[in-house]
Amino acid sequence: MFGLSQRGKPQGKSRLGAGLSVVLAAMFALAMAFAAPARAQDTRLPVGVSFSILADIVKSVGGDRVDVTALVGPDQDTHTYEPTPADVAKLSGTRLFFVNGLGFEGWLPRLMKSSHYPGQLVTVTKGLKPRTMVDDGKAVTDPHMFQDPERVKTMVDNIAAALSQADPAGASYYAERAKNYRGALDDLIKWADKQLAAIPPSRRVVLTSHDAFGYLGQRFGIKFLAPEGVSTQSEASAKDVANLIRLIRRTGIRAVFMENISNPRLVERIAHDARVTVDGKLYSDALSKNPEATTYLQLFQYNIRALATAMKDNR
Ligand SMILES: [Zn+2]
Known part of the structure; x- marks a missing residue:
């Protein structure tokens, strides 16, 4: 017995050793299996995007071929954003930087001055005619083009063109995805028209x-009104x-919203003084952290549903 176990001991040890190397080999194989897609990811086109809504649209066009870094996040x-040195560092590794502009x-x-950005700045609203409005007696350009899905279709084309130029091998891939996304935007417009049709x-x-x-x-x-x-x-x-409060009282506006990006206090005060209730919030300049508006298509649907419901109460 003793002899056997003595003989068995080194044997056992070597079995354990063999077992260990099998485990290690398996772990190595597993690590390689994980490393393979990670290597594939490293070949993706690194792009920066200024804010969350545009980041989602760029991802929709770029798919698996792009690695998107957004500066201004959901909500x-x-x-009022202030870029940080960390943002400059994040951007430094990217080849394109997509911005709304206007x-x-x-x-x-x-940011451009301090970062000496080495890549290409892509303004997605290029070629689109902006609307101007009077703000405090001055004519100002309204930058929020992304709230119009029809204009977003042109933004999508601009994104696809910039991606194709930076990554020519993916040109047909980007063109196909851009076409599909434009189709989704067309459906969205038709859907929104239907939701709003009953409201005079x-x-x-x-x-x-x-x-x-x-x-x-x-x-x-x-x-x-804002x-x-x-x-x-x-x-x-x-x-x-004061003028808005008077207007609400006089005209019977009941559709009153706060926004996900701004302090609700002002709208709450106006609603209180005009004796109306706030209908909840609209997603204005950012996607949501909660599941309500995590993509542009979702954001738009959420807003239209909320608007259609609230406007029915207007008098
Ligand atoms: Zn805004």
Whole structure:
């Protein structure tokens, strides 16, 4: 027995050793299996995007061939955003940087200057005619084109063109995905028209905190009122707020919303003073952290549903 176990001991040890190497080999194989897709990922085109909504649209066109880094995240306000040194570092590894333009990213010139960005800056609204509006007596350009799915179709073409130029091998892949996404946007517009069809023009009035929905209003015949201008950086004047309260009382507007990116206090105060209730929130300049608006298509559907429901109560 003793002899056997003595003989068995080294044997056992070597069996254990063999077992260990089998385990190690299996672990190595497993690691390689995981390493393979990771290597494939490393060949993806690294691109930066200024904010969450545009990041989703770029991902929809770029699919598996792009690695998207977004600077301003869900529920964050791009107007008041301050780029950090970490953002400059994140951007440094990218080959394209997609932005909305039209002054939406007010911090962009500063960032470009301080980062000496080596890649290509792509302004997705290029070629689209912006709407202007009067804000505090001055004519201003409204940057929120992404709230109009029809204009987003052109943005999609601009994105596909920039990706194809940077990654010619993926040109047909990007073209196909862009075509599919444009199709989804067409469906979205038709769907929205249907949702809003029953609401007479006189009831299509909505109050939000800042002027983010001018393009949506233009497309679907909705008048949006806002105490703040096209940027959340502008302060609402006491006079504007008082005028809005009077207007709500006089006209019987009931569709009153706050936004996911801004402080709800101003809208709550207006609603309180005008004796109406706030209908919840609209997703204006960012996707949501919660599951309600994690993609652009979802965001748009959420907003249209909320608007259609609230406008029915207008008088
Ligand atoms: Zn905005």
